[in-house]
Amino acid sequence: MNAKELTNKYIMNTYGRFDLTLVKGEGCFLYDENGKRYTDFASGIAVNNLGYDNHEINSAVTSQIKKLIHVSNYFYTEPQALLAEKLCVNSFADKVFFCNSGAESVEGAIKLSRIYAQKFSKRGYGIIAMQNSFHGRTFGALSATGQDKYHKGFEPMLDGFTHIKFNDFDALRKLIKGPGGKDYCAVIVEPVQGEGGVNIADKEYVKSLRDLTAENDVVLIFDEVQVGLGRTGKLFAYMNFDVEPDIMTLAKPLAGGLPIGAVLAKESIAKAFEPGNHASTFGGGPVITAAANAFFDEINKKGFLEEVLKTGDYIKSKLDELKIDFPEFIKEVRSIGLIGAIEFYEIKAKEVSVELINEGFLTTTVQDKILRLTPPLIIKKNDVDLLIESLVKVFNRNYNK
Ligand SMILES: Cc1ncc(COP(=O)(O)O)c(C=O)c1O
Incomplete structure (x- = not known):
């Protein structure tokens, strides 16, 4: 049996897991059992602040x-x-x-x-x-x-x-x-x-x-x-x-x-x-x-948190733009530093999260209609751009009828 089958057979059913088995991490990236790479905007729920393999x-x-x-x-x-x-x-x-x-x-x-x-x-x-x-x-x-x-x-x-x-x-x-x-x-x-x-x-x-x-x-x-x-x-x-x-x-x-x-x-x-x-x-x-x-x-190293603030400001500006571009879906965006949220009117955040996995991004969801972003604090602006591009793709493909 593989990890998914063993888990479902032997581990108590307390988590709604994504259909994904992760085997390795490096920097802001995680890899599944087939070697596919994911950019991490979850950080094990705000845990891996320095990413993986530090x-x-x-x-x-x-x-x-x-x-x-x-x-x-x-x-x-x-x-x-x-x-x-x-x-x-x-x-x-x-x-x-x-x-x-x-x-x-x-x-x-x-x-x-x-x-x-x-x-x-x-x-x-x-x-x-x-x-x-x-x-x-x-x-x-x-x-x-x-x-x-x-x-x-x-x-x-x-x-x-x-x-x-x-x-x-x-x-x-x-x-x-x-x-x-x-x-x-x-x-x-x-x-x-x-x-x-x-x-x-x-x-x-x-x-x-x-x-x-x-x-x-x-x-x-x-x-x-x-x-x-x-x-x-x-x-x-x-x-x-x-x-x-x-x-x-x-x-x-x-x-x-x-x-x-x-x-x-x-x-x-x-x-x-x-x-x-x-x-x-x-x-x-x-x-x-x-x-x-x-x-x-x-x-606590000199300059580390300044960079976090800069990337945080960048995410904030990108989220604000996204809300302007998709006012019919997005009710509100909120962020401080490197914790951010996209709150939808109707869309189930879990659906978006699953679509983003297919696109190679890991995110988490809270309160049904909120997509939460908590990347490692070492995330780069370029990775933020790629996530936003994928989100736009997901919106256009699934909801922009
Ligand atoms: C604010 C806050 N307090 C406490 C906890 C509980 O932490 P743990 O899961 O390590 O017990 C969490 C977990 O998400 C949290 O976000």
Whole structure:
């Protein structure tokens, strides 16, 4: 049996997979079992920010594997310590907790907020989250997620999560300043909602949100699992809004494609954790953090993010042109840095994505009618041009009747 047949026979049916088996990657290109090349505008869902077969990541991993693969977190290891230093020195944070995925980083952020509330702010356990948000599939992260379709079949969700409209400051103020306001200890928000449809927070909203939470000792958590670490053209997405959160979650791209999660926090909040409060067997393991050090050094190199911003501006201009050329299909285009979305009126985004595979491009879809673009951050303008040409071909061939 081939990979497709074995998968369908032996793996639980939780993914709607494309009919494509990938075997190799190089730079911004992936290859299938027949050697056909695809330009990647998916990056394993915003993970492979440096593309594939990156020399620095590969050599960091291979040399660390030979030295030490795993020891428990009862001991110190250098790659983990160095990564923590880099993340803190280059962000608002003073302390890090390492885990293995985005959902786990959200769980860590929720636990830290609640223990901080019990020990210090003396507020309740309620967490305010946004409608249309996505925070992961474990029960805490799932309860924080503001989309019913992910909850269906798994109820009841955890107690203590309230969802309000994204970008609506009044809704937030009413809760925090309302009669039950002391019940809430934290607000969790994605500065750019990825799975929700690439919805970008308003700058004024984020500033007001920051002021209100600070005034009331409510912990502000930014979930940057999808849009942190260079995706928006800034090292961290919060840097687009001129504010700092109290806690930030990171994951997807941090270890160059290996599994990692991180909870970053200010010392004033992180001090609530004591030995025994939270832990992870594999969190911050030497191989993973060696890869993450290499990844972080690359995106933090002088000039790297400037290039991301330039390519991001280029994609934005191309998407704007596309909307002008196809006003009957395209309802809206949105982008910040190298995360972009094309929202259709009627067209099913999955159909377009499948057509693009035939044309040699990989994309992802969200919310039924939204095509999402998250190329590796090293994508070239020429690759963007070729994608747009193929999109035009797909539109003309299938929909321009
Ligand atoms: C903003 C955000 N938070 C959390 C997660 C969950 O991450 P993971 O799939 O690594 O658990 C995701 C995944 O898409 C995400 O986009």
